[in-house]
Amino acid sequence: xxxxxxxxxxxxxxxxxxxxxxxxxxxxxxxxxxxxxxxxxxxxxxxxxxxxxxxxxxxxxxxxxxxxxxxxxxxxxxxxxxxxxxxxxxxxxxxxxxxxxxxxxxxxxxxxxxxxxxxxxxxxxxxxxxxxxxxxxxx
Amino acid sequence: xxxxxxxxxxxxxxxxxxxxxxxxxxxxxxxxxxxxxxxxxxxxxxxxxxxxxxxxxxxxxxxxxxxxxxxxxxxxxxxxxxxxxxxxxxxxxxxxxxxxxxxxxxxxxxxxxxxxxxxxxxxxxxxxxxxxxxxxxxx
Numbered sequence: 001x002x003x004x005x006x007x008x009x010x011x012x013x014x015x016x017x018x019x020x021x022x023x024x025x026x027x028x029x030x031x032x033x034x035x036x037x038x039x040x041x042x043x044x045x046x047x048x049x050x051x052x053x054x055x056x057x058x059x060x061x062x063x064x065x066x067x068x069x070x071x072x073x074x075x076x077x078x079x080x081x082x083x084x085x086x087x088x089x090x091x092x093x094x095x096x097x098x099x100x101x102x103x104x105x106x107x108x109x110x111x112x113x114x115x116x117x118x119x120x121x122x123x124x125x126x127x128x129x130x131x132x133x134x135x136x137x138x139x
Numbered sequence: 140x141x142x143x144x145x146x147x148x149x150x151x152x153x154x155x156x157x158x159x160x161x162x163x164x165x166x167x168x169x170x171x172x173x174x175x176x177x178x179x180x181x182x183x184x185x186x187x188x189x190x191x192x193x194x195x196x197x198x199x200x201x202x203x204x205x206x207x208x209x210x211x212x213x214x215x216x217x218x219x220x221x222x223x224x225x226x227x228x229x230x231x232x233x234x235x236x237x238x239x240x241x242x243x244x245x246x247x248x249x250x251x252x253x254x255x256x257x258x259x260x261x262x263x264x265x266x267x268x269x270x271x272x273x274x275x276x277x278x
Contacts, residue, residue, distance in 0.1 A: 001221075001222070001223045001224075002220065002221065002222045002223075003220075003221045003222075004218050004219065004220050004221070005182075005184050005185050005188060005218065005219050005221070006185075006188070006216070006217065006218045006219075007181075007185055007188035007189045007192060007217045007218075008192065008214065008215065008216050008217070009189060009191075009192025009193045009195070009196050009214060009215045009217070010196070010212075010213070010214035010215075011196045011199070011200055011212060011213045011214065016197050016200055016201065018192075018193040018196040018197060020189035020190075020192055020193045021181070021189065022181050022185045022188070022189070023171075023181060023185075025180050025181040025185075027166055027181075027186065027189050027193070029189075029190075029193040029197070031197060032162070036201060037197075041164050042146075042160070042161050042162060042164040042166075043144075043197075044190045044191070044193045044194035044197065044259070044260050045144050045190075045194070045259050045260060045263075046144050046145075046146055046161045046162070046164075047166065047186060047189065047190040047193070048187065048190045048260055048263065049144060049145070049146035049161070050146045050148060050159035050160065050161070050166050050168075050186065051159075051168075051183045051184075051186040051187045051190060052148075052183070053146060053147065053148025053157075053159055054148045054157040054159045054166070054168040054183045054186065055183035055184070056148070057148050057149070057150045057157040058155050058157060058168070058170060058176075058182075058183065060150070061150055061155055062155065062175060073149075073150060073278070074149070074150045075147065075148060075149035075150065076147065076148045076149075077145070077147050078145065078146045078147070078148070079143050079144065079145045079146075080143065080144050080145075080268075081141065081142075081143050082140075082141065082142045082143070082144070082259065083140075083141045083142075084140045084141075085140075087262055087266075088256075088257055088258065088259045088261075088262040089259050089260070089261075089262030089263035089264075089266065089268060090259070090263050090268045091268075091269075092268065092269045092270075092271060093268050093269070093270050093271070094270075094271045094272075094273045095270075095271075095272060095273065096272075096273050096274035096275070096276060097272065097274070097275050097276070098276045098278050099275070099276065099277050099278065100277075100278050101277060103277070105275070105277060108275055108277055109275050112272060112275045113272075116270070116272060117227075118227055119227065120183070120184050120221065120227045120228050120229075121183050121184060121187055121228070122227075122228075122270060123226055123227040123228030124184075124187065124228035124229050124264060125228075125263060125264070125267060125268045125270060126267055126268070126270050127226075127228065127267050128264060128265055128266050128267035129219075129228060129229045129230075129231065129232050129264045129265070130230075130231045130232070131231075131232050131233075131234075131255070131261060131264060131265050132231060132232070132233045132234075133233075133234060133235075133236065133251060133252075133255060134233045134234065134235050135235035135236070136235070136236050136238070136244070136247055136248050136251045137235060137236070137237045137238065138238050138239075138240060138242070138244060138247055139212070139237050139238065139239050
């Protein structure tokens with residue numbers, strides 16, 4: 001199935017604050033004070049971790065039954081390291097997955113790897129995505 | 140400079156809805172009805188586009204002055220293609236950058252490429268990030 005998703009992001013008049021969104025849903029992002037912002041929202045690299053953990057959570061619940069897992073709850077704790085001497089992006093992202101389920105540890109481990117293999121945001125991050133700047137407009 | 144960012148994501152009791160967040164800031168994600176959700180928030184691949192556009196916006200304002208650009212406004216329009224026959228993640232992400240500035244088109248083009256080269260989320264997406272599953276916990 002082919003599908004195209006869209007979003008917009010626009011600097012507000014407040015410090016480094018940015019309003020982004022799509023389909024009527026909005027996220028306000030900003031930087032903490034120590035990174036030059038006014039701390040009115042999480043920053044984009046934190047939002048990236050949220051997108052990854054949320055995507056894993058949705059994959060977990062969407063595919064639990066098909067994997068024979070009785071899933072009562074699911075959460076992810078994520079952390080990402082940055083080192084400006086190495087690169088601008090994360091040097092590594094780590095996460096732990098927490099299942100509320102009566103399935104065996106072995107079955108949960110198989111399912112955790114299944115989740116990793118199916119997660120769209122994880123796939124983007126693991127293997128990268130071609131980025132294309134299509135237009136530069138002066139307004 | 141080395142820094143570690145963190146986030147958590149947790150399935151709520153509503154359909155595919157996930158609450159994610161960090162430092163007291165929250166994002167609610169969900170899938171639209173046609174993708175099996177209850178449409179209470181944008182989905183993770185849309186949030187990924189928001190994180191990218193917001194990151195580019197923050198980089199633009201943080202570095203405009205140092206690049207000799209008088210920047211009065213900035214926004215990004217993004218779209219990403221998915222094709223489940225090809226991969227689980229985006230096959231391509233495209234964006235246009237919109238500058239409110241009296242700088243020449245040539246200067247804005249140089250600056251747009253500078254923004255791309257410095258954006259942490261863009262760097263993660265372009266070149267990928269090592270992902271590490273550290274723990275699988277049954278609760």
